[in-house]
Amino acid sequence: QVQLVESGGGLVQPGGSLRLSCAASGMLFRIATMGWYRQAPGKQREWVASVTSGRNTAYTDSVKGRFAISRDNAKNTVYLQMNSLKPEDTAVYYCHTGAASGDYWGQGTQVTVSS
Numbered sequence: 001q002v003q004l005v006e007s008g009g010g011l012v013q014p015g016g017s018l019r020l021s022c023a024a025s026g027m028l029f030r031i032a033t034m035g036w037y038r039q040a041p042g043k044q045r046e047w048v049a050s051v052t053s054g055r056n057t058a059y060t061d062s063v064k065g066r067f068a069i070s071r072d073n074a075k076n077t078v079y080l081q082m083n084s085l086k087p088e089d090t091a092v093y094y095c096h097t098g099a100a101s102g103d104y105w106g107q108g109t110q111v112t113v114s115s
Contacts, residue, residue: 002026002104004095009109012085016113020080022095022106033098034071034078038091038111045094049080063089085113 008020020036035050049059049069057069068081078095090113095106 002097002099002101004097004104004106006093006095006106006109009093009111011112011114013115014085014087014113016085017081017083018085018111020082020093020109020111022078022080024076024078024095024097027097027099027104029071029076030073034069035096036069036078036080037094037096038089039094039108040088040091043091048093051078082111085111087113089113 003025005023006020008018010018012018031053033050033052036048037045038048039045047060048063049057049067051057051069051071059067066084069078071078090111092108092110094108097104
């Protein structure tokens with residue numbers, strides 16, 4: 001059974017940094033494409049970043065140059081390093097992976113950017 005557990009969210013001032021982690025289990029992590037999504041209050045969930053098994057990365061335009069996704073296959077963990085955070089980055093951040101058996105999501109971790 002696939003499980004994704006996020007951690008690392010919190011309250012940070014504008015311009016600050018946070019690193020989110022997502023620990024995966026019950027899957028062949030090293031071959032999976034992993035992604036981060038976010039959902040702000042009153043808005044639809046949106047894709048933020050992805051990393052493939054070959055470590056190719058992609059980002060939504062609003063976070064390019066500020067966020068970095070990475071993976072550690074030895075720890076079955078994917079990270080999202082978030083720098084130069086803005087109030088509009090405030091959201092619940094979710095880890096995601098897709099498989100033939102369906103889509104899997106973590107429970108989410110809250111990121112709040114506020115002074």
